[in-house]
Amino acid sequence: MKKVTIKKFSLWEVVSIIVISLLCLVMLYPFWQTVVASFMTEAEYLSSPLKLYVAEPTFAAYKAIFNNGELFIHLRVTVLITIVGTFASLFFTGYSAYGLSKSFRGSSIVMFFIVMTMFLHPGLIPEYLNYKSLGLINHFAVYILPFLINTFYLIIMRASFIEFPKELEEAAKIDGCNHFRIFFTIVLPLSKPLFASIGLFLAVSFWNTYMQSVFFITENDLKSVQEYLQRLVTDSSDIEGIISADTGELAYNVNTLRLANIVLVLLPIVTVYPFLQKYFVQGLMIGSVKG
Numbered sequence: 001m002k003k004v005t006i007k008k009f010s011l012w013e014v015v016s017i018i019v020i021s022l023l024c025l026v027m028l029y030p031f032w033q034t035v036v037a038s039f040m041t042e043a044e045y046l047s048s049p050l051k052l053y054v055a056e057p058t059f060a061a062y063k064a065i066f067n068n069g070e071l072f073i074h075l076r077v078t079v080l081i082t083i084v085g086t087f088a089s090l091f092f093t094g095y096s097a098y099g100l101s102k103s104f105r106g107s108s109i110v111m112f113f114i115v116m117t118m119f120l121h122p123g124l125i126p127e128y129l130n131y132k133s134l135g136l137i138n139h140f141a142v143y144i145l146p147f148l149i150n151t152f153y154l155i156i157m158r159a160s161f162i163e164f165p166k167e168l169e170e171a172a173k174i175d176g177c178n179h180f181r182i183f184f185t186i187v188l189p190l191s192k193p194l195f196a197s198i199g200l201f202l203a204v205s206f207w208n209t210y211m212q213s214v215f216f217i218t219e220n221d222l223k224s225v226q227e228y229l230q231r232l233v234t235d236s237s238d239i240e241g242i243i244s245a246d247t248g249e250l251a252y253n254v255n256t257l258r259l260a261n262i263v264l265v266l267l268p269i270v271t272v273y274p275f276l277q278k279y280f281v282q283g284l285m286i287g288s289v290k291g
Helices: 011-038 042-047 062-068 070-100 105-117 124-133 151-161 164-176 177-189 193-208 210-218 225-234 236-245 254-289
Strands: none
Touching: 042 254, 062 070, 062 254, 070 105, 070 151, 070 177, 070 193, 070 225, 070 254, 105 151, 105 210, 124 210, 151 193, 164 177, 177 193, 193 254, 210 225, 225 254
């Protein structure tokens, strides 16, 4: 009979497990409480808003949101920003990094000026005037064009492409491939983990778009969902609009209505993240090893 050995944990390991478990609970509690409270009736929320369970769950807040429909206008805009912005930024950042990974005269000077953009910002007013002269105010492109190339991810990609086997590129050039075709047929397929991990970070960044919507968009139909959430929390007029459009029984509280909106906005990212978690870990490894 095979002998079963039980691993003995050291005092440090036990303390580490306890501390990490407590930290996980502290971080998970606000999210869980938000979800639970969004299903509470008005009476239950007013009596004990911090409960970890729902005695009488109700979908009244969610029904009111669906009946109003404004959340989904802003949600559609944010989904479009995330999809278009992620793929566009991946292409331009990746292709720029591939070009800068090659040795050419003045490459170090080009990289110097690119890196300096991480530390020097023109300021809000010059940025606004620049966007206005380009016709980007109240235009969907203001969410995408300023972020086509991400300097931080360009540096990471460039470091990865520098170590790319030159023999493969030379063989492709012999077969008549140009740099554009080499990038798409050789470099891109062999760098899928790199692009997937950076794409995940970019998608989360575009999903959280807020400042562009606040400063450069005035048309309500082009506002991002993050600004809409901020208005729901700070401005009672948007909440009153949802309540006035609800013809059913008002079995919810204003706060539960806000929490229900937050849950619906969090749902897409929370749903997709578990399937992309491995790329998130790979991205952390890439950022720590490459450089």
